[in-house]
Amino acid sequence: xxxxxxxxxxxxxxxxxxxxxxxxxxxxxxxxxxxxxxxxxxxxxxxxxxxxxxxxxxxxxxxxxxxxxxxxxxxxxxxxxxxxxxxxxxxxxxxxxxxxxxxxxxxxxxxxxxxxxxxxxxxxxxxxxxxxxxxxxxxxxxxxxxxxxxxxxxxxxxxxxxxxxxxxxxxxxxxxxxxxxxxxxxxxxxxxxxxxxxxxxxxxxxxxxxxxxxxxxxxxxxxxxxxxxxxxxxxxxxxxxxxxxxxxxxx
Amino acid sequence: xxxxxxxxxxxxxxxxxxxxxxxxxxxxxxxxxxxxxxxxxxxxxxxxxxxxxxxxxxxxxxxxxxxxxxxxxxxxxxxxxxxxxxxxxxxxxxxxxxxxxxxxxxxxxxxxxxxxxxxxxxxxxxxxxxxxxxxxxxxxxxxxxxxxxxxxxxxxxxxxxxxxxxxxxxxxxxxxxxxxxxxxxxxxxxxxxxxxxxxxxxxxxxxxxxxxxxxxxxxxxxxxxxxxxxxxxxxxxxxxxxxxxxxxxxxxxxxxxxxxxxxxxxxxxx
Numbered sequence: 001x002x003x004x005x006x007x008x009x010x011x012x013x014x015x016x017x018x019x020x021x022x023x024x025x026x027x028x029x030x031x032x033x034x035x036x037x038x039x040x041x042x043x044x045x046x047x048x049x050x051x052x053x054x055x056x057x058x059x060x061x062x063x064x065x066x067x068x069x070x071x072x073x074x075x076x077x078x079x080x081x082x083x084x085x086x087x088x089x090x091x092x093x094x095x096x097x098x099x100x101x102x103x104x105x106x107x108x109x110x111x112x113x114x115x116x117x118x119x120x121x122x123x124x125x126x127x128x129x130x131x132x133x134x135x136x137x138x139x140x141x142x143x144x145x146x147x148x149x150x151x152x153x154x155x156x157x158x159x160x161x162x163x164x165x166x167x168x169x170x171x172x173x174x175x176x177x178x179x180x181x182x183x184x185x186x187x188x189x190x191x192x193x194x195x196x197x198x199x200x201x202x203x204x205x206x207x208x209x210x211x212x213x214x215x216x217x218x219x220x221x222x223x224x225x226x227x228x229x230x231x232x233x234x235x236x237x238x239x240x241x242x243x244x245x246x247x248x249x250x251x
Numbered sequence: 252x253x254x255x256x257x258x259x260x261x262x263x264x265x266x267x268x269x270x271x272x273x274x275x276x277x278x279x280x281x282x283x284x285x286x287x288x289x290x291x292x293x294x295x296x297x298x299x300x301x302x303x304x305x306x307x308x309x310x311x312x313x314x315x316x317x318x319x320x321x322x323x324x325x326x327x328x329x330x331x332x333x334x335x336x337x338x339x340x341x342x343x344x345x346x347x348x349x350x351x352x353x354x355x356x357x358x359x360x361x362x363x364x365x366x367x368x369x370x371x372x373x374x375x376x377x378x379x380x381x382x383x384x385x386x387x388x389x390x391x392x393x394x395x396x397x398x399x400x401x402x403x404x405x406x407x408x409x410x411x412x413x414x415x416x417x418x419x420x421x422x423x424x425x426x427x428x429x430x431x432x433x434x435x436x437x438x439x440x441x442x443x444x445x446x447x448x449x450x451x452x453x454x455x456x457x458x459x460x461x462x463x464x465x466x467x468x469x470x471x472x473x474x475x476x477x478x479x480x481x482x483x484x485x486x487x488x489x490x491x492x493x494x495x496x497x498x499x500x501x502x503x504x505x506x507x508x509x510x511x512x513x514x515x516x517x518x519x520x521x
Binding site for chain 1 (some may be wrong): 263266267269271298389391460463464466467468469470471472473474476478479480
């Protein structure tokens with residue numbers, strides 16, 4: 001199953017204004033893994049994600065998705081393999097109706113209309129948004145938008161799901177609903193998030209980015225039990241791992 | 252800033268109307284685009300003092316809108332919005348062109364007024380036809396049809412992006428303007444001075460947002476081609492539609508329909 005591996009070697013990215021977003025990042029993610037990339041604001045998380053589907057070009061370093069190195073030639077195949085869900089669903093939904101939005105990717109893959117219709121129906125049912133099919137995206141609630149945004153990516157049958165801050169801006173119920181949905185996906189999953197409780201629940205492995213380098217990479221629980229590391233990287237334990245703030249139990 | 256938000260939503264409604272299902276919606280987009288083009292060319296081809304002969308042309312927008320189940324009030328409101336622009340184009344005509352054209356009792360109407368009214372009427376007809384075309388076809392399909400009719404793809408994609416950019420720009424504009432309004436406490440804020448940076452800021456923000464949207468499109472395999480779910484071919488129905496309407500337009504162009512109707516009515520009465 002080597003074709004689902006994400007391999008990043010010595011990636012460096014410097015923005016045009018001189019900001020060094022990624023200094024030297026190397027990591028390997030295997031098939032079926034669920035990995036969280038965490039770090040303070042400005043640690044380089046979003047920049048790293050934008051490299052994974054070739055939107056940004058590295059100053060140096062190499063990225064391989066499956067058997068292909070990321071180059072201009074392999075870009076179309078890589079963009080199909082790596083499904084990217086953006087932080088702001090409004091950036092992802094740009095067509096007049098939910099149907100058109102979800103169908104956008106499959107149409108670009110050159111699928112025939114009937115196949116596209118079937119796919120759209122199937123993925124909208126999967127994310128629990130079948131009833132929204134003919135609605136305009138801007139009339140949906142935050143949770144609905146997020147689910148539709150995920151559907152737009154799922155409709156392209158990606159092998160790897162990359163999500164930037166999936167739970168940000170959602171109410172507790174919508175957040176739970178989304179987490180349940182993500183847990184059921186069999187894809188290789190890569191998240192960035194400040195929602196550390198979600199990370200504990202969904203990701204077995206966590207990578208900590210700090211000032212553009214990989215500060216730690218290991219099992220999620222181990223990382224969150226390293227107080228010194230968390231403090232250095234401007235992070236803290238997830239609430240579920242802290243004691244009760246009222247009775248003090250578990251501290 | 253409800254007005255800007257409202258205007259955007261109102262425009263988006265036009266796209267939504269296109270998802271309807273009617274005799275007109277089901278026609279191939281190319282037929283509708285061609286017919287609208289013939290309509291616009293015929294209306295524009297009249298000489299500048301023509302006024303009465305234009306009225307019978309309302310038959311096309313009225314019939315299409317009603318067969319396409321478009322809400323009349325909504326379309327009329329959209330058209331009214333562009334009348335001031337047409338008036339600006341024609342407002343100098345009455346000043347420069349003072350040649351007497353008709354005299355109705357004590358009122359003398361100059362050629363300038365006639366040509367100004369003609370400009371407004373033509374705008375109403377052509378813009379109305381264009382709105383209705385989008386309302387029964389959808390902007391995406393209109394662009395697709397243009398491409399299939401031979402327009403270079405670069406042009407149609409630019410057109411589509413321009414259309415999308417209107418929404419991005421107005422949405423960001425509404426946000427910026429709301430933020431300014433809320434902090435100016437009902438007064439003028441910093442007045443005109445605050446608009447310079449606001450507009451500069453707006454440009455950068457819309458640019459960044461447009462880039463993010465473009466990124467989302469690229470991530471989903473966008474290669475410069477838009478597809479629509481409507482599958483249709485150019486069959487006999489379409490041919491009949493284009494030929495039928497074109498014949499009506501040509502007849503109305505050759506014969507002054509309004510005068511002809513007038514003669515008919517006076518003939519019956521006398």
